[in-house]
Amino acid sequence: MDGGAEHTHSRDPKRHRQLLIKATLDSVAEVGIAETTISAIIKRARLSRGMIHLHFGGKGSLLAASAASFSDEYYVEMDRQLALTSNSPAETILAVLRADLSPEILNERSVAIWHGLRGEARYNPEIAGYSDTRDKRLRSMINDAFDALLSEPPTVDSKAIANEVTLGTLALLEGMWVDYMTHPNAFSRETAARIITRFLNGVIPGSFNVETTAS
Amino acid sequence: MDGGAEHTHSRDPKRHRQLLIKATLDSVAEVGIAETTISAIIKRARLSRGMIHLHFGGKGSLLAASAASFSDEYYVEMDRQLALTSNSPAETILAVLRADLSPEILNERSVAIWHGLRGEARYNPEIAGYSDTRDKRLRSMINDAFDALLSEPPTVDSKAIANEVTLGTLALLEGMWVDYMTHPNAFSRETAARIITRFLNGVIPGSFNVETTAS
């Protein structure tokens, strides 16, 4: 019937699962979550229509699995970059900032997925869970560092300050992501990092010296 | 055209146009932009199916008109609140912060619409235009105030600083909106305002004294 069809039924369930997740994330990144339909995903993964129901039971579960995978991607890269730095509190905070603004983590693909999944989280509790987990881990990373930076051992007052500075730093980062999403080509990672450092140097003087290095 | 004559009920093109826009924004706020279909909008506005095509020509144009209306809502309320304050630079900045975090402007309805339209702006240039216009006006408001606050008349250096502080302030506000959207019930407007003020007081010492006055 067919002479040279290289695409016969390749049997590899685990790889196909991963292929579907990747296709889903790529689709959300490129055409948005509204256009990420079963047909679009299947076409991208070059698999058959029934695969999604077979492996995930429905579109919702596939989206949730994709959110989990995306969260993993984030922390794998974050941990990789953090492993390269020393572990003083100020260094850790700066390293997190740099990583969160690095091209490997902050790019057009990731902001589009981030935005799409954030919206979907309101109606899919499973996705909300993964978003929340991601946020909490980042927050405790930064919060611990500010605790150590402000007072050793931390006092009630220093902890209160650390908490507020942590929330402010996270808000700054999230705001920068929004900025990047709305104007990807006008955005400057260096400017963003400099602004955040300026603010941190303001609230905690002397710990984030920036100006020394020539640019 | 005329001042009175609002007796008619079934026939009122201008009112129906407005009704459709309101229904669209309400739908985006409550069920998300994906579920905001022609049927959903019509059902909400209690009008007939053909009205959208009649008055707007299509769903895309209705969304764009809704984005314009939403942008108006924002600035009408912002201007109203700003009119109540004195016009010293520091007071202006604080007033903008307070307004942007006030229940009239920052609420579950507005963040949901804001998020939904931001995502749609990638595929509908008309919507992107209104988002951009809104952002630019807010930015110049804050930037002008920082310019005046830092140096009178502004110097090249003070303008550079004002620009970065402006971008940082906007990022903080946008981050707070994201925070509010993801955890509406855990969010505290007072804490958010205090954090931003703390950061501003850090980068520009002495201009944003917080705890002293309550009025």
Add this chain to the structure above:
DNA sequence: CTGTGTAATGGACAATCGTCCATTAAGCAA
């Protein structure tokens, strides 16, 4: 080889999407 179980296929299916138009209803001029 044949038999058995599972991976994979791709179309059937009802529901819903957005667009569009033939028809009806309402206001105004005569």
Add this chain to the structure above:
DNA sequence: TTGCTTAATGGACGATTGTCCATTACACAG
């Protein structure tokens, strides 16, 4: 009233949505 204009209706239409399943293809045990 009669005629004319336009707002408004609501269903037809083809395309597409997500779900599901009867069928087929494959790997391996025997």
